[in-house]
Amino acid sequence: MAALKHSKQRDAILAFLMTRKDHPTADVVYSGLREEYPNISLGTVYRNLTLLTDLGQIQRLRLSDGVDHFDADTSQHYHFLCTKCGCVIDLEMETIDRINQLAGAGFDGQIAGNVTYFYGLCPACKKENK
Amino acid sequence: MAALKHSKQRDAILAFLMTRKDHPTADVVYSGLREEYPNISLGTVYRNLTLLTDLGQIQRLRLSDGVDHFDADTSQHYHFLCTKCGCVIDLEMETIDRINQLAGAGFDGQIAGNVTYFYGLCPACKKENK
DNA sequence: TTCCTTGCAAATCGTTTGCATAATG
DNA sequence: CATTATGCAAACGATTTGCAAGGAA
Numbered sequence: 001m002a003a004l005k006h007s008k009q010r011d012a013i014l015a016f017l018m019t020r021k022d023h024p025t026a027d028v029v030y031s032g033l034r035e036e037y038p039n040i041s042l043g044t045v046y047r048n049l050t051l052l053t054d055l056g057q058i059q060r061l062r063l064s065d066g067v068d069h070f071d072a073d074t075s076q077h078y079h080f081l082c083t084k085c086g087c088v089i090d091l092e093m094e095t096i097d098r099i100n101q102l103a104g105a106g107f108d109g110q111i112a113g114n115v116t117y118f119y120g121l122c123p124a125c126k127k128e129n130k
Numbered sequence: 131m132a133a134l135k136h137s138k139q140r141d142a143i144l145a146f147l148m149t150r151k152d153h154p155t156a157d158v159v160y161s162g163l164r165e166e167y168p169n170i171s172l173g174t175v176y177r178n179l180t181l182l183t184d185l186g187q188i189q190r191l192r193l194s195d196g197v198d199h200f201d202a203d204t205s206q207h208y209h210f211l212c213t214k215c216g217c218v219i220d221l222e223m224e225t226i227d228r229i230n231q232l233a234g235a236g237f238d239g240q241i242a243g244n245v246t247y248f249y250g251l252c253p254a255c256k257k258e259n260k
Numbered sequence: 261t262t263c264c265t266t267g268c269a270a271a272t273c274g275t276t277t278g279c280a281t282a283a284t285g
Numbered sequence: 286c287a288t289t290a291t292g293c294a295a296a297c298g299a300t301t302t303g304c305a306a307g308g309a310a
Contacts, residue, residue: 005284005289026275041292046275048290064192064245066300067274078233083242093232102223103208103248112213112250115194118233120242135264135309156300171267176300178265196275197299 009033009040010048017058017072023079023088025067061088063117082122084129089122139163139170140178147188147202153209153218155197191218193247212252214259219252 016032017024024032030045049070052058061069063081069088071079078091096116104111121129146162147154154162160175179200182188191199193211199218201209208221226246234241251259 002289003285007283007290009291039292041294043276043293044291047277050276062194066192080233080237080239080241082239089239091233092236096226096229096232099226099229099246100248102226103210103221106222107210108253108256109210109212109219110251110256111210111248114246114248116229116244116246118230118241118244121240123238126238126240132264133310137265137309139266169267171269173268173301174266177302180301 007048009037009044010051012037012040013045013048014052014057014072017070021073021090023061023069023071025069027067029070061117062115063088064119079117080122081117081119082125083119084121084125087122087124091118137178139167139174140181142167142170143175143178144182144187144202147200151203151220153191153199153201155199157197159200191247192245193218194249209247210252211247211249212255213249214251214255217252217254221248 012033013029016029026042026045026049029049030040030042033040033045049058049060049068053060053070056074057072059071059074061071061079063069063079065081065086073090076095078093078096080089080091081087082089097114099116100111100114103114142163143159146159156172156175156179159179160170160172163170163175179188179190179198183190183200186204187202189201189204191201191209193199193209195211195216203220206225208223208226210219210221211217212219227244229246230241230244233244
């Protein structure tokens with residue numbers, strides 16, 4: 001198994017993610033880091049985002065917008081995707097993991113977990129829509 | 131707005147989808163129809179799957195495996211994705227739409243719905259794993 | 261005849277990967 | 286020195302699209 005070496009880029013990527021709670025995409029991370037690291041490449045960003053995800057230091061959000069989002073908050077929590085502006089917001093709510101039991105009843109396989117996120121209009125778009 | 135015309139290909143795609151409950155991908159639909167329609171193109175399959183989805187005649191499942199699956203059953207129900215073999219199975223379970231209320235409490239936006247699916251080992255892979 | 265739909269191929273988009281070079285331990 | 290990480294560009298896989306020709310109303 002690979003013997004992880006330190007890298008400025010990886011640090012910068014993780015640091016960048018920790019400063020934001022809007023769950024940026026790889027491309028946003030890339031653009032955001034271009035200023036401080038003009039030579040950083042998209043490949044490096046992707047490689048490190050995947051690595052950090054595998055290490056459990058960040059989490060990858062795969063919503064239905066077709067682009068992966070990343071979140072430095074690895075605690076269990078739920079997300080909201082705005083169908084109008086596409087923004088992703090954290091939701092404050094209790095766990096709903098008991099739905100796994102509901103799903104498991106009458107199912108012969110083994111339920112390991114669920115993927116759940118909510119959609120609709122974010123506060124800003126809702127206000128605008130009036 | 132376009133004035134929908136009839137097409138054999140569209141009929142065949144819908145019919146094919148209705149014969150299967152394994153939630154095939156566009157490519158599987160394409161391959162499956164090649165026998166009866168040797169000249170059908172992938173583009174046509176994609177175009178019609180999207181059209182049928184927009185018409186509400188089928189539903190598109192966007193799971194975390196990176197490939198869209200399609201389901202001719204448009205009634206509300208839940209899906210299970212096997213993390214080992216990648217198969218997609220329907221789950222028999224009551225609605226969990228009340229989680230929308232949980233999500234909406236303390237959220238300023240408007241929750242329109244949720245995307246939820248379960249994952250783990252399907253019956254076959256579970257048995258095999260012993 | 262109108263114009264929607266098709267087949268085909270090229271294009272797009274997000275993401276991954278090969279390779280030579282740079283950086284880390 | 287042994288290896289991992291990087292930058293760059295090319296490769297990828299899924300899906301979309303432009304266009305000329307075919308088919309439905």
